[in-house]
Amino acid sequence: MKNVSIGKVIIKRFRSFPSATLTFDNPLFVVGCNGSGKSNLADSFSFVSEAMASPLQAVFDRRGGIAAVRNRSSGRSYPPNLGLAFEFGPINGVAGGRFAFEVKALPNYGYQIVREQCLVRKSDGTRWWFDRKETNWESNAKGLTPALESSALSLPLIGGDERFAPVFRILSSMRVYSIEPAKLREMQDPDSGVSLRADGGNAASVLQELSRGDGSAEMKKAINNFLATIAPATKSVAPKKHGNKLSMQFSQEWGSDKNKKLTFDAFNMSDGTLRSLGLILA
Incomplete structure (x- = not known):
């Protein structure tokens, strides 16, 4: 796989970020004082990568549950859901794409997926997309009917389909290192x-x-x-x-x-x- 450039990350109520939109250069050096959010920014990549291979509940549990991951500051953004979006550049015949999801916290440390979107733009102009609202599924990719659960992302379920496999491979291959x-x-x-x-x-x-x-x-x-x-x-x-x-x-x-x-x-x-x-x- 060739190097992939993540062009933009959009963060909503994740860790210490009430909201943020970050556009990336390659390479990118993030500098800041202690507590400014550098590690939390890196964890947004780890979070999504792990969510492609593990149940989302396990990804939350490794971080102390959704209550520990979701930002609960006094910001006025509404609804107070956790959300992440990644936009990426060209790779292996794909001109670019986007993956985003939003999670709502429920009582007793539960949660549900309220929105999940994916877009793949091929180099020949073809576009494949899906738009999930809770357990309602819409897509222009015929033949895909994943069995949706309110607490599970759908991209890992369809990651083997050739139309969405490039996005799945990109997200699952992201790595964050803290060398000891x-x-x-x-x-x-x-x-x-x-x-x-x-x-x-x-x-x-x-x-x-x-x-x-x-x-x-x-x-x-x-x-x-x-x-x-x-x-x-x-x-x-x-x-x-x-x-x-x-x-x-x-x-x-x-x-x-x-x-x-x-x-x-x-x-x-x-x-x-x-x-x-x-x-x-x-």
Whole structure:
């Protein structure tokens, strides 16, 4: 999948945001004092991505329930529902699109989906859409009749349909990382290494997976070049096996003729180097 540019995010009563509309550049650097909402902005991406793979109730529960997620400030916006919308640019024959939903809080920590919309604009001018109002479904995509539940999003139900699959893949593939250097220092349990965990706790497995198959030499070279740019003395990093555990080993060179070389385990490396490696692997 090619890189996707999220062009706009519209937030309504989510976390610390009563309402906000943010237009993105690539790259985007968000800077602010503590408590200004940077983490909550990042969580809007995590929230939607998780909602594509998990029941919405579970996504709320991981965050303390809808009462903890929905902004309850004294703003005058009405109705006081939680809502998120994402607009994205071109990818794989799709010119762009939009996905949005709105959730109403109910007594006893319940909730219901009051509105859900999706639009896909193909490069050839074709448009596919659906508009859901509570459990009422409208769409120009014939043959789609999902069994709607008041507490579940419909996009995950139809994400396998080729007309809406691009939106589903984009939203489900969004990732938010908060790399914890301590996790990269630890001995790690091996896994598939297909994707990096949010905290970087399987970095060695990801590094090992990237070293396999066609193009592995070029990938390894690219990783080492990025790392050397950030930490000039560090020339390479490689996974290291310890029985049923994995760690990472770094090689450093210095001197005018590069004749001095040492290897270090991950627990010897600085927070900055490990955090940078995690972002490279992401």
